Amino acid sequence: MTEDNIKKSLRYSIYDGAAFAVMDGFTASFLTPFAVALNASVNLIAALTYVPQLVGAFIQLFATKLVEILKDRRKILVASSFFHAILWIPLLLIPYVTPSQKYLLIVYVTLQTIFAQLINPVWNSLMGDLVPKYERGRFFGLRNRIVGATSFVAALIAGFILNHFSPKHPFLGFTILFSVAFFARLVSGIFKGMMHNLPPDLEHAEKFSLIDFVKRMDKTNYGHFVIYITLFKFAVNIAAPFFAVYMLKDLGLSYLQFTFILAAEMIASFLALGIWGNLIDTRGTKLVLYVTGMLTPIVPLLWLFSSNLYYLIAIEIFSGIAWAGFNLSSSNFIFDSVKPENRVRCIAYYKFFEGIATFAGALLGGFLIGKLPAWIFISSIPIVFLISGILRLIASLTLLPTLKEARLIELDVGHSFFKKYLTIRPSEGLVYEVIGKYRKAKEKIKQTLTKIKPKKQKTIDKKEAEAYKKRLLKYIDKNISPKKEKHELTNMHEIEHIAEEIEKGKVRK
Numbered sequence: 124m125t126e127d128n129i130k131k132s133l134r135y136s137i138y139d140g141a142a143f144a145v146m147d148g149f150t151a152s153f154l155t156p157f158a159v160a161l162n163a164s165v166n167l168i169a170a171l172t173y174v175p176q177l178v179g180a181f182i183q184l185f186a187t188k189l190v191e192i193l194k195d196r197r198k199i200l201v202a203s204s205f206f207h208a209i210l211w212i213p214l215l216l217i218p219y220v221t222p223s224q225k226y227l228l229i230v231y232v233t234l235q236t237i238f239a240q241l242i243n244p245v246w247n248s249l250m251g252d253l254v255p256k257y258e259r260g261r262f263f264g265l266r267n268r269i270v271g272a273t274s275f276v277a278a279l280i281a282g283f284i285l286n287h288f289s290p291k292h293p294f295l296g297f298t299i300l301f302s303v304a305f306f307a308r309l310v311s312g313i314f315k316g317m318m319h320n321l322p323p324d325l326e327h328a329e330k331f332s333l334i335d336f337v338k339r340m341d342k343t344n345y346g347h348f349v350i351y352i353t354l355f356k357f358a359v360n361i362a363a364p365f366f367a368v369y370m371l372k373d374l375g376l377s378y379l380q381f382t383f384i385l386a387a388e389m390i391a392s393f394l395a396l397g398i399w400g401n402l403i404d405t406r407g408t409k410l411v412l413y414v415t416g417m418l419t420p421i422v423p424l425l426w427l428f429s430s431n432l433y434y435l436i437a438i439e440i441f442s443g444i445a446w447a448g449f450n451l452s453s454s455n456f457i458f459d460s461v462k463p464e465n466r467v468r469c470i471a472y473y474k475f476f477e478g479i480a481t482f483a484g485a486l487l488g489g490f491l492i493g494k495l496p497a498w499i500f501i502s503s504i505p506i507v508f509l510i511s512g513i514l515r516l517i518a519s520l521t522l523l524p525t526l527k528e529a530r531l532i533e534l535d536v537g538h539s540f541f542k543k544y545l546t547i548r549p550s551e552g553l554v555y556e557v558i559g560k561y562r563k564a565k566e567k568i569k570q571t572l573t574k575i576k577p578k579k580q581k582t583i584d585k586k587e588a589e590a591y592k593k594r595l596l597k598y599i600d601k602n603i604s605p606k607k608e609k610h611e612l613t614n615m616h617e618i619e620h621i622a623e624e625i626e627k628g629k630v631r632k
Contacts (some may be wrong), residue, residue, distance in 0.1 A: 161222070167228075179233075184284065186471040344526060344555065356480040368504065392446060
């Protein structure tokens with residue numbers, strides 16, 4: 124695949140993200156208000172979160188099989204996007220055709236989730252192959268900023284539309300929102316179809332079942348990460364479905380006030396993404412994941428102290444900053460810790476557990492709201508916020524220290540003729556890599572090797588040195604291909620041995 128194809132594909136992926144952001148901005152934060160406008164109960168609103176997520180979790184398990192059968196990731200992405208788009212039509216017709224059958228809201232959102240969940244692992248797999256490894260933080264930071272800005276503008280417009288039409292025509296605003304979402308999702312699918320259709324590496328993919336994955340979860344860095352995200356998302360979703368209900372029903376905020384609070388979070392997220400992306404590229408994913416994993420538990424706790432509009436906006440600014448770093452670092456952690464050929468399967472299993480966690484969390488949250496007393500608060504929802512924050516913090520304090528950094532971090536570790544890098548591996552601790560991480564690494568090593576000259580003091584035989592040089596360069600050719608941009612190191616003991624032997628050719632002081 125040429126560099127031009129990569130650039131075009133990445134550009135189209137940004138356009139795809141912007142179109143998706145229009146749909147997301149017009150709908151993601153307004154599905155719960157739509158349910159509230161339909162006079163749905165708290166339990167139905169909770170079901171609107173956990174039923175689609177449960178079904179979507181099991182659909183994830185078919186994503187890998189679908190890729191193996193079709194061997195075409197682009198077809199899956201385009202078809203899923205189009206079906207997702209079409210399902211906005213029956214959703215917007217509910218208030219006019221079947222207003223009493225509120226359960227249909229769950230049915231249509233569940234069908235949408237099926238296609239959305241099919242997209243997730245396949246898209247992540249394709250993007251993981253397209254984006255060069257050490258540009259991921261920068262690229263996804265840029266893409267997420269564009270998506271965030273577009274989503275912010277879309278959500279702001281959506282809020283004004285709802286606020287304008289809701290007094291006289293309570294559902295006309297939602298009809299406009301869902302119609303725009305339909306067209307935006309179609310455009311998103313078109314841009315996916317314009318991306319380069321890089322074939323998946325099925326030949327080298329390891330085939331392991333979900334049970335095999337579970338058995339090894341406590342033995343791998345990625346497994347520890349999945350356990351952490353699963354428990355963390357469980358804690359998050361105890362409260363997540365009910366923030367909109369709390370604002371619109373308990374606090375009585377207008378759609379415009381509700382939109383201002385959402386906008387504050389989006390702006391903060393937009394501004395913070397560039398900073399988090401640079402930190403990931405320079406300091407690694409674990410640092411950002413650790414910091415934001417400690418910040419996000421604070422968010423629901425802050426909702427306990429005041430219902431003042433400006434205070435809530437300040438909370439959401441903090442929330443936007445924290446969640447921007449958490450989401451960016453967690454997605455990068457997946458790319459860094461999973462082999463490209465196993466990415467679809469590993470992401471599918473990750474999304475499966477995330478979906479189960481979302482289902483269980485929302486189900487528990489809805490149950491607690493119906494059983495707990497309000498105490499000193501307006502309703503029992505703030506108590507659920509408190510429980511969610513405490514459980515998030517416990518998950519982060521317990522499991523974040525078990526994660527290891529999964530990407531190479533460049534360090535200045537001496538004046539050897541080899542440029543060295545430090546990586547941290549679960550089974551090996553600190554490992555000094557003698558292989559560079561950039562495309563020019565191979566040429567630089569070749570140039571350096573040719574400068575090694577025998578001195579008057581102890582040297583090694585020229586033929587022996589040449590043999591070691593060939594072995595090293597052969598390894599570099601195999602593992603750092605400028606075309607494939609692969610950086611996997613599989614036999615460090617052999618390479619370290621070769622490096623040590625070649626370095627013997629230098630003058631000993």
